[in-house]
Amino acid sequence: MSFVHSTDTADLPVALRGGVVAIGNFDGVHRGHQAVLERALGQARQKSVPAMVLCFEPHPRAVFQPDTPLFIITPPSMKARLVQALGFDALVQQPFTREFAGHSAEEFVTAILExxxxxxxxxxxxDFHFGKNRQGGPAFLMEAGARHGFGVTLVDAFRDxxxxxxxxxxxxxxxxxxxxxxxxxxxxxxxxVEAEIVKGRQLGRELGYPTANMALPANTAxxxxxxxxKLRRADGSVHxxxxxxxxxPTVEDDGAPLLETFVFDFSGDLYGEVCQVSLFGFLRGEEKFDGxxxxxxxxxxxxxxxxALLAAVSPLTPLDREIAFA
Incomplete structure (x- = not known):
């Protein structure tokens, strides 16, 4: 079965029922999250059932603190790419609203999980908590699992x-x-990061440095x-x-932030293509030049x-190879 990215738990394909689910926000899908995800994959393989990730969209902090911008490391499309690369069968998003947050922990277990x-x-x-006023914790989930007929594994904090x-x-x-x-x-x-390549002022082309421009989410800090x-095209090629x-600042007074990538040794047209850009090293801060x-x-x-920097890099992990390298 091909990978499924479902934007609502109500739309889960029948073939994925009975699976193992890793539950959390997983913003960043970092090494700590991967410790949880690998345990879920292990359980799914042991049982020969589908492996799923259940997350909440938008991030609960964005719902409860709407006036405090939250830098989302992995928006849904990037999160889906990462969990698919790790070997999961599906990413399932539960729409997170104040109404949903008002449901009890028991309602979450019964309606969503069961x-x-x-x-x-x-x-x-x-430390996973859920339900109204975070009333559901690890002990509750384990007890609820025993009543509803599913097992529960808790994973300790991952330290570097x-x-x-x-x-x-x-x-x-x-x-x-x-x-x-x-x-x-x-x-x-x-x-x-991932976004569609859009047209800019095309000043870079006039300067001999044509760029592929991406407008990132406004909360990208x-x-x-x-x-x-490294830029990955939709066809999988990496440049x-x-x-x-x-x-x-040199050419505009207060332009909206853009990620402008000059792709080495490339002359094709990328406009309208959804690409991914992986960041390998910080060279310098933004400066305003005198002309x-x-x-x-x-x-x-x-x-x-x-x-020079890119000539010396190598994959950090198999996941890094899958995401940032050819």
């Missing part, structure tokens, strides 16, 4: 080599600082600056490049530095 998904086993992090817990908030902070290399160490793959990147994320000539000179230096 009736809609028909699960045989649930795997969650040790420095004994610190790997968390989405740590990764967001690193990306806000531009430290994509350290963020990759916690993610287990290079931070990757990645540090503005220049990055060594090295250098990208600028920011507002282009186009010093800007072009710096762009040439950026290109040389990015080429």
């Amino acid at each position: 009736q809609r998904l028909g699960i045989s086993h649930a795997v969650t992090g040790f 080599e420095g004994a610190e817990i790997v968390s989405s908030s740590r990764i967001r902070t690193l990306l806000e600082e531009g430290d994509v290399a350290q963020a990759a160490g916690l993610l287990g793959y290079r931070y990757t 990645l540090r503005h600056g220049i990055y060594a990147v 090295n490049g250098v990208a600028s994320f920011g507002r282009r 186009l000539e010093p800007l072009i000179a710096q762009m040439k230096r950026d290109e040389q530095e990015a080429r």
